[in-house]
Amino acid sequence: ANGIVRPKGYNVSWHVNPEIEKHHFGNSHPMKPWRLTLSKGLIMSYGMHAAMDTFVTRQATEEEMRDFHTEDYLEYLKTAKVAMPDDDTPMPYNLGGSDCPVFEGLFNYCSMYSGASIDAARKLCNNESDIAINWSGGLHHAKKAEASGFCYANDIVLAILQILRKYPRVLYVDIDVHHGDGVEEAFWSTDRVMTLSIHKYDGLSFFPGTGDLERTGPPDENNPGAHHALNVPLSDGINDEQYIWLFKTLVGKCVERFRPNAIVLQCGADSLAGDRLGRFNVQVQGHGACVAYCKSLKIPLMLVGGGGYTPRNVARAWAHETSIAIGCDQTIDPIIPMHTPYRSHFRHETLFPTLEQILGDPRPNRNTPKKLDDIVQHVTEQLRFVNA
Numbered sequence: 001a002n003g004i005v006r007p008k009g010y011n012v013s014w015h016v017n018p019e020i021e022k023h024h025f026g027n028s029h030p031m032k033p034w035r036l037t038l039s040k041g042l043i044m045s046y047g048m049h050a051a052m053d054t055f056v057t058r059q060a061t062e063e064e065m066r067d068f069h070t071e072d073y074l075e076y077l078k079t080a081k082v083a084m085p086d087d088d089t090p091m092p093y094n095l096g097g098s099d100c101p102v103f104e105g106l107f108n109y110c111s112m113y114s115g116a117s118i119d120a121a122r123k124l125c126n127n128e129s130d131i132a133i134n135w136s137g138g139l140h141h142a143k144k145a146e147a148s149g150f151c152y153a154n155d156i157v158l159a160i161l162q163i164l165r166k167y168p169r170v171l172y173v174d175i176d177v178h179h180g181d182g183v184e185e186a187f188w189s190t191d192r193v194m195t196l197s198i199h200k201y202d203g204l205s206f207f208p209g210t211g212d213l214e215r216t217g218p219p220d221e222n223n224p225g226a227h228h229a230l231n232v233p234l235s236d237g238i239n240d241e242q243y244i245w246l247f248k249t250l251v252g253k254c255v256e257r258f259r260p261n262a263i264v265l266q267c268g269a270d271s272l273a274g275d276r277l278g279r280f281n282v283q284v285q286g287h288g289a290c291v292a293y294c295k296s297l298k299i300p301l302m303l304v305g306g307g308g309y310t311p312r313n314v315a316r317a318w319a320h321e322t323s324i325a326i327g328c329d330q331t332i333d334p335i336i337p338m339h340t341p342y343r344s345h346f347r348h349e350t351l352f353p354t355l356e357q358i359l360g361d362p363r364p365n366r367n368t369p370k371k372l373d374d375i376v377q378h379v380t381e382q383l384r385f386v387n388a
């Protein structure tokens with residue numbers, strides 16, 4: 001009745017766990033796992049779950065998490081105590097500061113979103129899914145033995161390691177407004193994973209402060225990882241037209257040279273206009289066009305979440321991208337269904353508010369055509385060194 005049909009001969013799996021959403025980073029912390037509740041409510045009010053295989057995921061085991069993280073770090077994550085209000089004793093592993101607080105149920109939170117990404121990766125490897133989705137994952141800053149930027153366990157690295165058991169090569173693409181430094185670092189010295197992150201970069205303060213154009217892998221040409229890390233540093237205010245052009249051009253070239261067997265796309269929604277932490281003018285349509293392009297390549301695809309600090313826009317983007325995965329994006333009504341939970345949170349009652357509705361005054365675009373051309377030229381030169 002709602003026009004949502006299961007695509008024939010095409011499987012999309014959706015990996016969820018309602019327990020994840022219940023965690024709190026603390027009052028007024030920008031990372032709100034509750035945005036997952038809002039996203040799920042919107043996806044289900046459209047009836048999209050009828051067109052996917054839905055899996056309620058399990059916690060990753062410690063053994064699975066040790067594929068990337070050290071035993072000591074995991075042990076500390078598990079036993080760390082929530083600090084008393086005015087206790088500011090420093091904690092190890094970059095834990096306990098304002099970005100990465102220790103909160104109630106922290107280890108469960110980490111093992112649940114990691115379990116969802118590992119399960120999604122396994123579905124791709126078994127050929128049981130063509131697209132596997134985990135909106136609770138995408139926590140790209142976490143290091144082997146360190147928390148960073150709201151990320152404690154790196155579910156993306158754990159998922160890629162699973163995929164590498166079956167497939168020779170994985171392309172990782174990251175459209176979060178921040179540099180995907182943790183994933184880049186984990187695969188810095190291998191030619192089996194190519195990483196491409198598009199992000200805001202100002203050479204100084206914007207987190208995490210890395211990801212300049214020259215950072216393309218280890219400088220030693222004998223290191224297999226050389227030329228397999230690609231970075232696209234942008235300035236404030238990039239628009240849909242520029243972003244889509246860059247994304248298709250660069251991902252197209254990466255796929256042509258590197259011939260990946262699977263693509264993992266981190267869909268951080270903080271690259272959207274109006275994000276509390278972001279600086280871009282990308283709209284839900286432009287963000288979604290990146291997902292649609294990856295789908296059109298007909299390579300096994302995993303979609304994970306990531307940042308996104310204006311919950312209503314996160315929910316719009318991830319619901320729209322779910323509709324693209326199952327192929328009903330052209331047929332659903334852009335007006336948000338009446339019965340969507342928390343519908344009043346969607347101030348503009350459409351999936352696709354205009355820039356004026358989102359921002360009021362548009363944010364100036366500091367990305368010149370020449371800057372974008374220089375980026376494409378630089379990446380093209382890097383890719384000449386890549387042979388697959």
Ligand code: VJV
Pocket residue numbers: 027028029030098099138139140141148149150151176178179206207268270277306307308
């Ligand atoms: O810029 C930073 C680090 C500081 C130290 C900590 N203060 C609070 C901020 C400056 C240098 N951290 C970034 C981390 C961004 C992480 C992005 C994660 C992802 O989207 O890429 C993937 C999930 C940062 N930017 C803004 C904040 N932290 C921030 C943290 C808060 C806050 C307001 C802003 C923490 C608590 C509270 N407010 C109450």
Ligand code: CA
Pocket residue numbers: 174175176177178179180197198199
């Ligand atoms: Ca990025």
Ligand code: ZN
Pocket residue numbers: 176177178268270306307308
């Ligand atoms: Zn981010």
